[in-house]
Amino acid sequence: MSGLSFREVRETIVASTAAELVERFYHRVWNKADETEARSILASDFRFRGSLGPELRGPDGFIAYMRSVHDALGGFTCQIEEMIAAADRAAARMTFHGRHRGSFFGIEPSGKEIRWSGAAFFKTSAGKIIELWVLGDIEGIRQQLEPQRAAAIFRL
Numbered sequence: 001m002s003g004l005s006f007r008e009v010r011e012t013i014v015a016s017t018a019a020e021l022v023e024r025f026y027h028r029v030w031n032k033a034d035e036t037e038a039r040s041i042l043a044s045d046f047r048f049r050g051s052l053g054p055e056l057r058g059p060d061g062f063i064a065y066m067r068s069v070h071d072a073l074g075g076f077t078c079q080i081e082e083m084i085a086a087a088d089r090a091a092a093r094m095t096f097h098g099r100h101r102g103s104f105f106g107i108e109p110s111g112k113e114i115r116w117s118g119a120a121f122f123k124t125s126a127g128k129i130i131e132l133w134v135l136g137d138i139e140g141i142r143q144q145l146e147p148q149r150a151a152a153i154f155r156l
Contacts, residue, residue, distance in 0.1 A: 018124045019085035022092055025122075025129060026078045033070050035063050043128040051118070051136040073098025073114070081117075090122045096136065100145060105138075107145045114144045 021041055028037040042059040049055045052069065056062055070076050076098035083092040097115040100107075118136035122129055142149065 016127055017085065018088055018090040018122055019083060021124050021127070021129050022083060022085070022090045022120075022122055023080065025132075026080055026092075026094075030066065030076070030078045033066060035066075038063055038066070041127075041129055043125070043130045046129060047131045048134075049132070050134040051138050069098075072100070072102035072104040074101040075099055088124050090124070092120045092122075094118045094120055094134075094136075104145065105142060107142075110145055112144060114141060116140045116144075 024037065024041055028034045029041070039059045042062060044058060046058055046062060047055060048057075048062045048065065050065070053065060056065055076096070079095045079097075081093045081095055083090055085091075095115060095117055097113065100110045100112045100114055102109055116137045117140070118134055120132060120134045123131035
């Protein structure tokens with residue numbers, strides 16, 4: 001671990017597995033909106049692609065996204081329901097929820113508590129998250145925020 005500071009070595013050892021990084025990412029970064037922790041565990045060239053927006057790069061791109069979600073959804077939290085992990089990859093089945101207090105999908109605040117499911121796919125290297133792709137139930141969100149809107153139903 002030549003060339004790393006004591007703090008970087010400690011963090012790499014503490015979060016050396018993909019599963020540990022995913023837990024820190026959701027419990028500290030998302031649920032506590034901890035920007036310092038985000039910068040600590042996200043690689044400088046981190047790539048993020050979520051259902052709610054475009055691909056973002058680097059910790060600062062992700063942090064801007066995280067702020068916008070927290071602004072729109074009060075008390076926003078992520079819960080890991082199930083995780084499968086290997087040395088440098090992890091997949092998690094997730095539940096997300098929060099109170100709709102700001103514009104979200106162009107829908108004005110309703111005050112409704114909303115909840116949806118999703119899946120997250122992580123890639124890690126050297127104690128950092130280098131890539132994340134999140135797929136969420138966007139139609140489920142829209143149905144909760146606009147129940148009058150009839151969803152297109154898939155029929156065989």
